[in-house]
Amino acid sequence: MHDVLIIGAGPAGLSAARWCDELGLDTLMLELSEEVGGQLLWVHNPIDNYLGLHTKDGYELRDRFVEQTKDCDFDLWTQVEIAGVDLKAKRVVLRSGEELQAIAIIIATGLRRRKLGIPGEDEFAGRGMIESSADRQAFAGKDVCVIGGADAAAENALLLAEVCPTVTLVHRGKKLRARREFTEQLHTSHCITVFPESVVRRILGDDHVEAVEIERAGAIKPFQMAVQGVIVRIGFEPNTDLFRDQLRMDDRGYVIISSQQETSVENVFAVGDVANPLSPTISSAIGAAATAAKVIASRLVR
Numbered sequence: 001m002h003d004v005l006i007i008g009a010g011p012a013g014l015s016a017a018r019w020c021d022e023l024g025l026d027t028l029m030l031e032l033s034e035e036v037g038g039q040l041l042w043v044h045n046p047i048d049n050y051l052g053l054h055t056k057d058g059y060e061l062r063d064r065f066v067e068q069t070k071d072c073d074f075d076l077w078t079q080v081e082i083a084g085v086d087l088k089a090k091r092v093v094l095r096s097g098e099e100l101q102a103i104a105i106i107i108a109t110g111l112r113r114r115k116l117g118i119p120g121e122d123e124f125a126g127r128g129m130i131e132s133s134a135d136r137q138a139f140a141g142k143d144v145c146v147i148g149g150a151d152a153a154a155e156n157a158l159l160l161a162e163v164c165p166t167v168t169l170v171h172r173g174k175k176l177r178a179r180r181e182f183t184e185q186l187h188t189s190h191c192i193t194v195f196p197e198s199v200v201r202r203i204l205g206d207d208h209v210e211a212v213e214i215e216r217a218g219a220i221k222p223f224q225m226a227v228q229g230v231i232v233r234i235g236f237e238p239n240t241d242l243f244r245d246q247l248r249m250d251d252r253g254y255v256i257i258s259s260q261q262e263t264s265v266e267n268v269f270a271v272g273d274v275a276n277p278l279s280p281t282i283s284s285a286i287g288a289a290a291t292a293a294k295v296i297a298s299r300l301v302r
Ligand SMILES: Cc1cc2nc3c(=O)[nH]c(=O)nc-3n(C[C@H](O)[C@H](O)[C@H](O)COP(=O)(O)OP(=O)(O)OC[C@H]3O[C@@H](n4cnc5c(N)ncnc54)[C@H](O)[C@@H]3O)c2cc1C
Pocket: 007, 008, 009, 010, 011, 012, 013, 030, 031, 032, 033, 035, 036, 037, 038, 039, 040, 042, 043, 044, 046, 047, 048, 049, 050, 080, 082, 108, 109, 110, 111, 112, 239, 242, 271, 272, 273, 274, 280, 281, 282, 283, 285
């Protein structure tokens, strides 16, 4: 029996663990991935809006967070697959069969990239599906397709255009939703073509990605375009599948919390992006975790 089980070791989970340690709570943190850090591991640009620190990328900030927790007395298990959770009973069952019990649970599972859910998307993972434009050198000299119409899609198109002869940006809307700084560069780039009001229906290929099938508004039928790489940037969604039907969520699956970060289940808290659709930021995640830990500690005074 632990005082606190923290699910997720991104900035929110790490901050919660740090605070739980400081407040003398016996804590176990469970992380699905091999590495802690969550979305910080996807940030390849400098981070300069987290007060007090300026880092060249998310990895460096993650390392600073880890450095600050290394002397803390909490347990961290990585590569843990949770098979089921009973929030009312504060019980977590792992895929390995092990059962864990706590007095309080902190949900810090953050966000994942939204998928298109089209044929080929999963099948070509690692075989033409581009995880991050930080890996763009692997696509140098290849024609690629970027799917999405906001900042992340526009930024990735611009980065890929540094090494790819053609980049086609396909998005649903009439107009791009990206910031002006990006759209201006997109429209002046010689190798980027933007397809508005268009949808990719399938990703095709044999062993690797070879083409995408695109449906354009007003066109009689879909057409195929040869590409060797595809990157999908259509937003994020909260990692809350595990908790569905056990606590209150909004219609997009974000956990609804009180001002004390508590969910609709007593002694179950949610911190960070998973409960913050309005301002998903590192500072909000760090602060929310401190609040949850303090509330738990105040209730567990023995
Ligand atoms: C490209 C990019 C740039 C960004 N730039 C900035 C910036 O400049 N400034 C800023 O403030 N914010 C920025 N952000 C946002 C910031 O990274 C997030 O707000 C922050 O990481 C949220 O932390 P979190 O711990 O709530 O969630 P996450 O970082 O999403 O971490 C959640 C963790 O939970 C784990 N997890 C999920 N499901 C389970 C499960 N079932 N079991 C166990 N573990 C699980 C995940 O593996 C992950 O490690 C950026 C994000 C991106 C993607």
